[in-house]
Amino acid sequence: xxxxxxxxxxxxxxxKSPDKETGxxxxxxxxxTWNVLERLAQTISLRPNLPDxxxxxxxxxxxxxxxxxxxxxxxxxxxxxxxxxxxxxxxRHEVVSLAFVDWLASAFSxxxxxxxxxxxxxxxxxxxxxxxxxSTLWLSEENVLTPRVAEIPDPTLSRLWKWLTxxxxxxVASLGLDSAGVCVPALPSEAxxxxxxxxxxxxxxxxxxxxxxRFVKDVQQSQQRALVLGTLATRGTIVNMDHAxxxxxxxxxxxxxxxxxxxxxxxxxxxxxxxxxxxxxxxxQRSVVLSAPTGSGKTEAALLWASxxxxxxxxxxxxxxxxxxQASMNAMYDRFNANVFPGQVGLEHSRSVLxxxxxxxxxxGDRQGAVRLAKWQKNLSRLNHYPVRIxxxxxxxxxxxxxxxxxxxxxxFFHSCFxxxxxxxxxxxxxxxxxxTVKYLREQMGARFFVMSATMPAxxxxxLTEALGDHASILATxxxxxxxxxxxxxMLDGDLLDQQSIARLASEHMGGQSVLVACNTVKRAQQxxxxxxxxxxxxxxxxxxxxxxxxxxxxxxxxxxxxATGSRSADRKPVILVGTQVVEVSLDIDLDVIYTDPAPLxxxxxxxxxxxxxxxxxxxxxxxFTQPADGQGIYEQELVASGLRVLDEAAGKMINEEEVSDxxxxxxxxxxxxxxxxxxxxxxxxxxxxCLATFxxxxxxxxxxxxxxxxxxxxxxxxxxxxxxxxxxxADGEPLEASELLVPVSWRRLAQLRRLGKxxxxxxxxPWIVDCPYDSDVGLRYDSEC
Numbered sequence: 028x029x030x031x032x033x034x035x036x037x038x039x040x041x042x043k044s045p046d047k048e049t050g051x052x053x054x055x056x057x058x059x060t061w062n063v064l065e066r067l068a069q070t071i072s073l074r075p076n077l078p079d080x081x082x083x084x085x086x087x088x089x090x091x092x093x094x095x096x097x098x099x100x101x102x103x104x105x106x107x108x109x110x111x112x113x114x115x116x117x118x119r120h121e122v123v124s125l126a127f128v129d130w131l132a133s134a135f136s137x138x139x140x141x142x143x144x145x146x147x148x149x150x151x152x153x154x155x156x157x158x159x160x161x162s163t164l165w166l167s168e169e170n171v172l173t174p175r176v177a178e179i180p181d182p183t184l185s186r187l188w189k190w191l192t193x194x195x196x197x198x199v200a201s202l203g204l205d206s207a208g209v210c211v212p213a214l215p216s217e218a219x220x221x222x223x224x225x226x227x228x229x230x231x232x233x234x235x236x237x238x239x240x241r242f243v244k245d246v247q248q249s250q251q252r253a254l255v256l257g258t259l260a261t262r263g264t265i266v267n268m269d270h271a272x273x274x275x276x277x278x279x280x281x282x283x284x285x286x287x288x289x290x291x292x293x294x295x296x297x298x299x300x301x302x303x304x305x306x307x308x309x310x311x312q313r314s315v316v317l318s319a320p321t322g323s324g325k326t327e328a329a330l331l332w333a334s335x336x337x338x339x340x341x342x343x344x345x346x347x348x349x350x351x352x353q354a355s356m357n358a359m360y361d362r363f364n365a366n367v368f369p370g371q372v373g374l375e376h377s378r379s380v381l382x383x384x385x386x387x388x389x390x391x392g393d394r395q396g397a398v399r400l401a402k403w404q405k406n407l408s409r410l411n412h413y414p415v416r417i418x419x420x421x422x423x424x425x426x427x428x429x430x431x432x433x434x435x436x437x438x439x440f441f442h443s444c445f446x447x448x449x450x451x452x453x454x455x456x457x458x459x460x461x462x463x464t465v466k467y468l469r470e471q472m473g474a475r476f477f478v479m480s481a482t483m484p485a486x487x488x489x490x491l492t493e494a495l496g497d498h499a500s501i502l503a504t505x506x507x508x509x510x511x512x513x514x515x516x517x518m519l520d521g522d523l524l525d526q527q528s529i530a531r532l533a534s535e536h537m538g539g540q541s542v543l544v545a546c547n548t549v550k551r552a553q554q555x556x557x558x559x560x561x562x563x564x565x566x567x568x569x570x571x572x573x574x575x576x577x578x579x580x581x582x583x584x585x586x587x588x589x590x591a592t593g594s595r596s597a598d599r600k601p602v603i604l605v606g607t608q609v610v611e612v613s614l615d616i617d618l619d620v621i622y623t624d625p626a627p628l629x630x631x632x633x634x635x636x637x638x639x640x641x642x643x644x645x646x647x648x649x650x651x652f653t654q655p656a657d658g659q660g661i662y663e664q665e666l667v668a669s670g671l672r673v674l675d676e677a678a679g680k681m682i683n684e685e686e687v688s689d690x691x692x693x694x695x696x697x698x699x700x701x702x703x704x705x706x707x708x709x710x711x712x713x714x715x716x717x718c719l720a721t722f723x724x725x726x727x728x729x730x731x732x733x734x735x736x737x738x739x740x741x742x743x744x745x746x747x748x749x750x751x752x753x754x755x756x757x758a759d760g761e762p763l764e765a766s767e768l769l770v771p772v773s774w775r776r777l778a779q780l781r782r783l784g785k786x787x788x789x790x791x792x793x794p795w796i797v798d799c800p801y802d803s804d805v806g807l808r809y810d811s812e813c
Contacts, residue, residue: 263438
């Protein structure tokens with residue numbers, strides 16, 4: 028967009044080099060600056076009241092002028108030559124930009140000027156990197172910035188001054204920022220301005236850089252809310268604006284949650300036919316904890332709640348929908364993107380580019396186009412572009428763990444709404460970290476949360492209350508719980524892997540039933556799959572799903588499962604689905620019967636929810652084996668044993684999910700409750716001290732980053748039998764197809780394989796190669812030593 032007046036006298040001053048792929052010329056400093064300011068104006072429209080809520084009424088004014096000045100150092104002759112193919116320029120352009128801060132002095136107090144300087148100086152590198160780069164600057168009388176500032180010719184200084192003089196007020200008005208507190212400064216005369224930079228610019232840049240380093244130290248030591256949160260917002264916003272403008276991300280979409288009526292229409296729901304818990308969600312302006320039976324429209328209730336929220340008098344600017352497993356995130360993305368918020372949904376998890384790529388490839392088969400678009404969509408999510416984002420909690424936790432770019436991620440959390448689906452799925456330690464973050468975002472950033480699950484024991488409710496503060500508890504009516512009674516519990520002695528049990532599973536399928544076989548470990552699931560295939564033969568559909576498949580095979584399997592068992596699929600057919608915990612959460616599948624390993628009660632309830640989901644039958648049997656009851660190294664043995672005792676009393680009866688919370692309270696009592704609470708408290712306090720208590724801007728932490736990835740993220744490895752395929756894709760310029768061959772494993776498992784000499788690195792930047800068998804039917808296998 029070109030606005031008037033436009034500084035065409037600056038068109039030869041570039042901010043960006045020519046794009047080699049498109050052949051487009053270099054982008055001018057003025058054009059890039061306008062793009063940044065335009066993105067800022069769009070961001071301000073999402074949260075116009077943010078400065079006052081943070082106690083930083085000058086925030087938008089500071090950010091506007093920081094965005095305007097942030098790249099002025101690029102006007103130096105050496106930098107311009109570099110953009111045109113010349114040699115590297117040995118200094119930081121953002122530091123040279125500080126030479127112009129004094130031109131704007133009339134618009135800012137001393138305190139505000141510190142914020143302006145910090146925004147400009149930090150829009151690329153961490154403060155520690157800047158400090159290290161210029162570590163000798165204040166130890167010597169010689170100012171290394173002097174020759175760099177001198178590279179900006181006087182005529183260029185005059186043209187920059189003219190830009191401000193003639194364009195500042197019209198641009199503020201054109202962007203509609205008069206009412207946002209953006210003030211146009213009274214500039215010095217042209218001669219005075221040019222002379223101040225020519226004579227004192229380098230010294231003033233050094234002065235402001237020293238001021239920035241002191242300011243960062245003050246921020247790290249401060250407990251003042253306005254300073255701590257305001258600087259997080261300041262750096263996060265300018266970094267995001269600069270990156271979005273550089274990427275040419277386009278106009279920021281408006282929020283899509285504009286009232287319950289529109290959302291009802293998007294969901295295809297009739298207000299008169301809502302359940303009471305859905306209706307109650309539309310009128311609640313606080314955070315919410317919802318307990319309702321599986322299949323009773325909890326997702327719809329969450330969306331109706333989010334669309335009804337007014338935060339600081341505005342509709343919620345962003346909705347973050349958080350799920351624990353990639354399969355459920357992918358499925359929710361498909362649902363939202365196809366029917367509810369088409370084109371407005373971002374997907375964020377460690378393999379989201381692959382998930383997006385495969386969905387795009389289904390269109391016209393253009394591989395290169397699909398690769399570009401998948402990366403672009405992932406990049407848009409990273410740039411806080413989409414109003415609705417589906418992500419794992421670990422993406423959210425990148426902020427308090429201070430991974431690089433954390434302020435940019437955090438800046439989009441202010442005044443936003445979060446849905447935590449299937450909150451039962453996390454063990455005590457991870458739940459503690461998630462809820463500590465929830466409490467921080469609620470107290471400090473005005474975020475609201477909708478937490479939902481079909482199972483909610485009292486000790487979990489207590490921790491949710493601590494995290495959510497004043498909130499509403501919404502419980503489905505007894506009539507709804509009765510209506511959704513669809514499972515009759517049956518307990519079976521013995522082990523699911525006994526040959527007698529395998530024969531029973533095969534018989535169920537031969538009778539025309541779709542059978543869900545739920546195992547606690549990948550190894551047991553692989554054995555069950557092999558035994559069933561041997562008994563039934565290759566003509567019967569037996570599908571194995573677990574977390575140890577590569578991206579290509581995983582997607583094929585998920586689609587086959589959705590086609591055969593999806594509750595809304597038009598191509599349903601009888602299959603046997605053998606799976607691990609990945610089948611528990613948010614997959615919209617509907618089978619006829621389940622046989623499951625013993626597991627904690629809340630996990631079993633979720634597994635049952637994949638059976639008779641649409642209530643095609645009056646009820647369906649759910650079978651729980653009693654062995655092995657030791658937790659199989661996945662679950663705490665006492666949790667499994669206590670759950671089995673409770674279930675044994677209900678055997679042969681219909682399951683009313685309203686009673687499940689009482690069942691869970693009987694499980695989580697005594698020593699079990701003590702151990703759970705102790706584990707939760709240790710993790711909560713440790714995370715609070717190491718992360719939240721030190722949570723400040725300008726302070727990315729390498730040590731915390733390593734801790735984060737080893738605690739929450741798996742590592743992707745390449746089975747040795749797929750190495751040649753991987754190398755072929757890389758040689759053909761198909762890195763995304765190559766990455767589809769990688770398999771996620773835990774860091775602990777990788778360490779074990781390394782100790783056994785079964786894992787090695789092929790080279791720098793290459794994946795770990797593991798000497799473990801892999802095939803598309805059963806995934807990665809470990810031998811008995813592993």
